[in-house]
Amino acid sequence: MGSGHDPATPLRSGTPPVNTNLLAAPPRRLALALLAFGWAGIASAFTVSLTPGTRALYLDVGNGSYSGTYTSGGTPQNNSTINVVSVTVPAAAVGNGVAQAMTSNSTQSTSYYDGFAFCSPPAQVYVGGFYRQPGLTGTASLTATAPTSLTNPSGDTIPFNRISWTSTGAGDTGAEVIPAGTFTGGTQTLATFGNNSWNESCHTFSYANTTTPAAGTYTGRVTYTLSAP
Amino acid sequence: MTLASFVSRCLLALFFAASCTTVVRAATYPVDDRASTPYAGIGKMQWDAPTGKRGAAPSTLTGRIAVQTRLDVRAWKHRMGRIYLTLQNTPLGPLSTSWTTRGRLLPGSVRAGERTLVYSGPIDTDVLEDELLLTIKADGRRLVRTEQLDFSFEIDVN
Numbered sequence: 131m132g133s134g135h136d137p138a139t140p141l142r143s144g145t146p147p148v149n150t151n152l153l154a155a156p157p158r159r160l161a162l163a164l165l166a167f168g169w170a171g172i173a174s175a176f177t178v179s180l181t182p183g184t185r186a187l188y189l190d191v192g193n194g195s196y197s198g199t200y201t202s203g204g205t206p207q208n209n210s211t212i213n214v215v216s217v218t219v220p221a222a223a224v225g226n227g228v229a230q231a232m233t234s235n236s237t238q239s240t241s242y243y244d245g246f247a248f249c250s251p252p253a254q255v256y257v258g259g260f261y262r263q264p265g266l267t268g269t270a271s272l273t274a275t276a277p278t279s280l281t282n283p284s285g286d287t288i289p290f291n292r293i294s295w296t297s298t299g300a301g302d303t304g305a306e307v308i309p310a311g312t313f314t315g316g317t318q319t320l321a322t323f324g325n326n327s328w329n330e331s332c333h334t335f336s337y338a339n340t341t342t343p344a345a346g347t348y349t350g351r352v353t354y355t356l357s358a359p
Numbered sequence: 360m361t362l363a364s365f366v367s368r369c370l371l372a373l374f375f376a377a378s379c380t381t382v383v384r385a386a387t388y389p390v391d392d393r394a395s396t397p398y399a400g401i402g403k404m405q406w407d408a409p410t411g412k413r414g415a416a417p418s419t420l421t422g423r424i425a426v427q428t429r430l431d432v433r434a435w436k437h438r439m440g441r442i443y444l445t446l447q448n449t450p451l452g453p454l455s456t457s458w459t460t461r462g463r464l465l466p467g468s469v470r471a472g473e474r475t476l477v478y479s480g481p482i483d484t485d486v487l488e489d490e491l492l493l494t495i496k497a498d499g500r501r502l503v504r505t506e507q508l509d510f511s512f513e514i515d516v517n
Contacts, residue, residue, distance in 0.1 A: 176392060176395050176397060176426060176509075176510050176511075177507050177508065177509050177510070178397065178424055178493065178495065178507065178508045178510065179505055179506070179507050179508075180404055180420075180422060180451075180495065180497060180502060180505065180506050180507070180508060181403060181404055181422075181505050182404065182420075182499070182502045182503055182504060182505070183404055183405065183406045183420045183499045183502065184406075186406075200408070201408050202408060203408045262406065262418075262499075264499050264500070264502055264503045265500060265503045266500045266501075325418075325500075326418045326499070326500075
């Protein structure tokens, strides 16, 4: 640390610094003085090392946890809750082609971005999170992986593509960042999160009710994943 | 040597002497700060909390570091001087560096490639001491690897 400058050696002045004694000195002394001037001009004193910001991913589907909010400098927390979205189709309506609205057991109404009341549970399920890393480029991909079918204990099935969702959010206008869609059975991309951005939408699920399956309770689990290279 | 030659040489010497006096007075000198000590935890940069539009996360980082500054100014003792903190140019683009002090030096801010006054007045001691608490804001899109900021002190002596 430190430069080791000769304090008598000026960095700059109106004209090149000249010591009056050098005027009468041999050329060698003058040359040495000029070299010293050039060296002193490029030296520096203390150095501060700056490290890049940390890379981070956060995803919240349904109930999540956060200490504080993102805007207040809070920290994401783990939440192991797996929310359930369900519908009971009245016997008289089974297979009539009228889509059945589903509801959830989610209680997540606020956005951890800033605490804003963004979704209306239990009908709406909050889906949101953020991604950021140092640099100008980079995106994260939000995917959902569903099995081909929902199944009941007897082994009967309902194709997962009978379940769709709409997307909205309080105060939102224009296209949703995590748009409406239909499960395909398999892994599908729902959205791409740009670098250094928070993305969120509220999803409302429905069952297409276009077939008449065997009576029973059909279940299947969808896994949402936010990933970045 | 003729009288004219002698007078001419004397005038030339006087001219140089006068020029040199002016140059030294206006010169800028590096200040030895080798005794300065940055504290541990240097330059730990944190993402800034967003402000403004929902969903728009900031790309700025902020880091803070304290530096116990000791400037060896004995070479200019009993003279008037103006001491500046300079920040060398960096590849990080726009960079904001500000600092507070305990009062011996002046608080302020500096941009890369520029200098800011931290002391003006008589040099009445061998070593000028103070603690600088630096706050550095950088663009997280440009800070993709560990980078160094080079600071130095220089003095203009009257």
